[in-house]
Amino acid sequence: MNRNIRRTSAFLFLPLALALGACEDDDPVMMDDEMNIVQTAQDAGAFGTLLTALDVAGLTSALEGMGPFTVFAPTDDAFAAVDPEVLNDLLGDSELLTAVLTYHVVPGEFAAADVAGLSAAPTLNGRDVTLSFDGTTVMVDGATVISADVQASNGIIHVIDQVLLPEPIADIIQTAKGAGIFGTLLAAVDAAGLTETLKGDGPFTVFAPTDDAFAAIDPDALNALLADPVALAGVLTYHVVPGELAGADVLATTALTTVNGADAAISLDGEGNPRIDDALIIQTDVGARNGIVHVIDRVIFPE
Structure with a gap:
């Protein structure tokens, strides 16, 4: 529902x-x-x-x-x-x-x-x-x-001893902060001026690269990207799809049109693991007040 x-x-x-x-x-x-x-x-x-x-x-x-x-x-x-x-x-x-x-x-x-x-x-x-x-x-x-x-x-x-929650109460940014593995992503989102957007009503589907995913990028290339807000926004919006798509919804299609405007490919690899472009989707359906987060092991780049 x-x-x-x-x-x-x-x-x-x-x-x-x-x-x-x-x-x-x-x-x-x-x-x-x-x-x-x-x-x-x-x-x-x-x-x-x-x-x-x-x-x-x-x-x-x-x-x-x-x-x-x-x-x-x-x-x-x-x-x-x-x-x-x-x-x-x-x-x-x-x-x-x-x-x-x-x-x-x-x-x-x-x-x-x-x-x-x-x-x-x-x-x-x-x-x-x-x-x-x-x-x-x-x-x-x-x-x-x-x-x-x-x-x-x-x-x-x-x-x-706990507050009962019938649904998520944290927004996407707060959910990412609470997870503790998205420090670089959060810094990049802030540098690109997208933090308030992802705290907004949405809903959004976010494919979130971990800190390890960002660490796999050449440091000089990553620093250059973080210093260029326009290029950075282009990359980050490629990780966001309008609407709220659960893991099952994602796998029911072969491509998703991102906020960037470009399509990201959805597939299963030879071992049956779900991927978006060349990134492995390592966790799905992390709920947030204004959308949903799927965790990925690589940063994906629009062509």
Whole structure:
């Protein structure tokens, strides 16, 4: 499914969250003077970033409502593990932020014993989280439940050690930085004035040469290329295809028209390995917020 459709679906799911949380008056419903989910998180003192995010997304009032809700709540440490630039961008994108936050909320109240018996649960995002239990630990997607069954008046909280992501939240540039193997590519993209383009809406399909791929070029030739922004842009845009093409889509064709305007050949070599021109595609389908990255072992040059 197209990422934009997924994000729109998650955003349109918000009215359901609000409906489930609606009260007949403006005050949160309390039972026996217990605290609701938001108040419980505030009282715990370990969910400042989550509470800020809920407020930015306009979801605080929903989680103060009747519910019941089951919330998988990432701690401040969980949010701190997200790249600061990526987190800042997420907090500035209310649509994507809503999609992420509603992915942490399951309608209904499920204690740890209930969760342990499930393999998946539908979230207010509209997508299912995967659940597993090994006899000791409950896992939600890749996150560990580190504290379970925190009771609130309108539901239950399970504390988790990672932020759950229904879709990528880092753009192509941020994804490349996080990988740690594209330093030369990132420097080249910046030198050519293309960084902001690849941080834009896209979507883009990027065939990304590793640092080792750039190291295979003669140093004098590489330095000359990096010093010529026009020629450099011509080479780099030959590595970018408009649209989002997964590995299967790439292999379904024999050539791709790049942003450069020239076509790059797609083939399988004698051993069945996928190639773009003479470069081996060594990893496919690295997702990003604004496209997809396929890793290649050589820099490719337009004719």
